[in-house]
Amino acid sequence: MDANKELIEALNQIEKEKDISKEVLLEAMENSLVAACKNHFGKADNIKVNINRVTGAVSVFAERQIVQNVVDKVTEISVEEAILKFPLNNVGDIVQVEVTPANFGRIAAQKAKQVVVQKIREEERKVLYNQYYGKEKDIVTGIVQRYVGNNISVNLGKVDAILADNEQVKGERFKPTDRIKLYVIEVKDTTKGPRITVSRTHPELVKRLFEAEVTEIRDGIVEIKSIAREAGSRTKMAVYTSHPDIDPVGACVGMNGARVNAIVNELRGEKIDIINWSDDPKVLIENALSPAKVVSVEADAEEKSAKVVVPDYQLSLAIGKEGQNARLAARLTGYKIDIKSESQTKDTSEAEEIHDLEEVQEVQEIPDVLDFSEVEEE
The missing domain is CATH 2.40.50.140 (Nucleic acid-binding proteins)
Structure with missing residues (x-):
């Protein structure tokens, strides 16, 4: 097998093993050889290099214009010479003249090796980038x-x-x-x-893990509407479905907690609260404060703030350790949440009543500013 045929075989092998297009490599080699021709011909603007895709044979062609009197042998060809090489031609036509140098096979082999090594590196890098960019x-x-x-x-x-x-x-x-x-x-x-x-800390990691684990989420039946996470400690996730026969929370938890437990294990024990999403902010905030029970919620949609009342014994649970439960609920819902116990609410309302009563009494006890008796005596 000659060297040219070996080149084609080598490129076929590279294409198969490294997933790098043979055509890309051949085009790169042709471009490189055009640059090499500049050293031989003095210029390469009108030079084209062709590598036969089957045999590997390398040919060099120069574009030359047919003229009556040749001034530049590199870019022009006489009418007499053109008639001998090309059957149909006229003055001013451009013809492709083969000008392959005698020792061009050796030059081509050297350039081929350089180009292939460089192009393999570039293509491998590109293939890797495309693979992981996806x-x-x-x-x-x-x-x-x-x-x-x-x-x-x-x-x-x-x-x-x-x-x-x-x-x-x-x-x-x-x-x-x-x-x-x-x-x-x-x-x-x-x-x-x-x-x-x-x-490992991004909230989307939890979301993608659920998409991989829960078929209903992957199929679009159950939707993750919102997620708030403090990595390594706790995540709150709100889910929704328009299908009346499907429990979105149950689908995420799985039989005996199998689905959620698989994700908890992957996250090394991070706690995950899954709640039902609601378009009603009152219901959503109440759900978000789970596992704490809520007495009442007053939500201001314009201010994005809410006042929440919880039973006395649920206050610490609603707020959570170092405020975590309330903080995650606020992130999940997008509302600023003010949590108070029933006692605090009662004390506040009683204090306001006393304050109002004191103001009324102060008004009633204001003395007359004028003593009209002295005026009468005069």
Whole structure:
């Protein structure tokens, strides 16, 4: 097998193994050889290089204009010479003249090697970028490699990603070879390959995990309307369905909690509250404060604020440890929530009544400003 045929066979193998188009490689080689022709001919503006897609044979052609008197041999050809090489021609026509140099096979082989190596790197980088760009805003499974300072190197298959310190859940520790789920925030193309930013703290990680685990969400029957998360501790999620026969919360929880437990395990024990979404802000806020019971809700849709009254014994539960339950409920609903117990509400209303009564008494006890008796005596 000659060298040209070997080149085609090699390119076929590269296309098969590395998923890099043979045509892309051949075009890159042709462009590179055109540049090489500049050294031989002094210019390359009118030069075209063709590599036969089957045999691999390399041919060089120059575009030349037919003229009566040749001034520039590189860009022009005489009428007499044109008649010998081309059957149909007229003065002013452009013809393709083969000008392949004698030693061009050796030059082509050297350039081919350089181009193939460079193009393989570029194409591999492009293929990787396209592959992982399609996973942006989605979840991927990675294998922990090692800690790099406070960051973690995670292998995603064909490329490594860095799980930055600020995208890690506090308290989570991993060992090499641990398999973890990650949310892909962004994929950037760089000269060293795709740079992938991943997260374990992003609220969308929980959302994507439920989409993967719950068939009804994946099929669009159940919709995740809102989600609020404090990574590593607690997540609140509001779900909705227009299907009267389907319980959206039950679908997410699964039989004996199987579905939600699978996600809790993936998140290393993070608590997940799943509530029913409602277009009525009062109902939504009441649901969002679950597991606390609510006595009443007054919601101001314009101000996006709400006053909530809960039983005395439910106040600490409604607020949550360090205010977490109330904070997540506020994020989930988009309302600023003021929570008070029944006693606090009663004390406040009694205090307001006393204040109003004192104001009335003050008005009644104001003395007369004029003493008319003195005026009469005078």
